[in-house]
Amino acid sequence: MVRFTNSLIGFLNFLTLICSIPILVMGVWLSKQANTECERWLEKPVIALGVFLLVVSLMGLIGACCRVSWLLWFYLLVMFLLIVLLFAFTIFAFVVTNKGAGEVLANKGYKEYRLGDYSNWLQNRVNNNNNWNRIKSCLQSGKLCSQFHSQFLNDNVNKFYTEQLSALQSGCCKPSTDCGFIYENPTTWTKPANAPNTTNPDCDAWNNDPTILCFNCQSCKAGLLQNLKTDWKKVSIVNIIFLIFLIIVYSIGCCAFRNNRRDNWKRY
Incomplete structure (x- = not known):
């Protein structure tokens, strides 16, 4: 069970690590190609997202595969905060875009x-x-x-x-x-x-x-605002799907963390 949960959380974070690389490359490419301020506004969020995914996935990968409990604990803390923030943003987006129509x-x-x-x-x-x-x-x-x-x-x-x-x-x-x-x-x-x-x-x-x-x-x-409302509605739906995925990964990570601690106690 210990090996299974650690392998699973490691595999999921490996996939996230792979996904973060093209996101980061895209952000750098945007910064090189943009000629106006309007084209540049997206580059920083994309680069920040790529770096964040890269760092978090590395923490989860090392913490799970190398059984570094403190790193896995920090990974779970970041994941928990991300879930809370994403949930709050989704609710906020639904509330502020609830009014308005052509x-x-x-x-x-x-x-x-x-x-x-x-x-x-x-x-x-x-x-x-x-x-x-x-x-x-x-x-x-x-x-x-x-x-x-x-x-x-x-x-x-x-x-x-x-x-x-x-x-x-x-x-x-x-x-x-x-x-x-x-x-x-x-x-x-x-x-x-x-x-x-x-x-x-x-x-x-x-x-x-x-x-x-x-x-x-x-x-x-x-x-x-009508365009923004339409886009935010779509983003909110994607956020809900992503939230479900994050909660599943977080739950698996909690199991891996608990199993790591149990395994460490047995060693001593």
């Missing part, structure tokens, strides 16, 4: 998004000027709306209204429908003399300048 419009293939529909915590993140300026810079340098313009350039107004736009395309690259603007092309809209009265601040924020468009609009922030 508004279905009559005779439109796309939805529109309102910032006030999302959780206060998410709203505060995008309403922070420093945060939003960095996000806006990334959206602009990522050519979100220039690609949107090219994709739907040949659409007439009726065809455009039937398109299935993404949340970011709908929120950042065109004005809100209630502004009553006249369609010229996907990123050029004319404000009519008899435009409807509306309290929507996005109507004044819209600008046909390709570098401005609706990047300063609340709808653009809402579109980003």
Whole structure:
């Protein structure tokens, strides 16, 4: 039993060790290839994750295979903290992404998004000027709306209204429908003399300048939050699967630690 649990925890950590190497290599590759701040933001978390997995898997591998009880104990402590943090993050992600959804419009293939529909915590993140300026810079340098313009350039107004736009395309690259603007092309809209009265601040924020468009609009922030909500929901599902895996590994590790101590006592 002692050999089986130690071999199993050693094998699992060997697999984790193998997985950590390409993650670490990917992080280093990103740091070399990135040309802008928006491309670099991912490199540090990826490198940190690779190093963390490498160190933890080495602790588990050495602790189990060499029967180093204190190292295995430290490995289990780190695993326990990781389980708690991952569980807390999963609950948090479900709570903050519970609110918010696109508004279905009559005779439109796309939805529109309102910032006030999302959780206060998410709203505060995008309403922070420093945060939003960095996000806006990334959206602009990522050519979100220039690609949107090219994709739907040949659409007439009726065809455009039937398109299935993404949340970011709908929120950042065109004005809100209630502004009553006249369609010229996907990123050029004319404000009519008899435009409807509306309290929507996005109507004044819209600008046909390709570098401005609706990047300063609340709808653009809402579109980003809708994307974030969708991504976090997917991440939360992956987290649950990963949590189950971690709990199983932790349980096996506890058995290995208990067997190591029992074996050491027998020696003395």
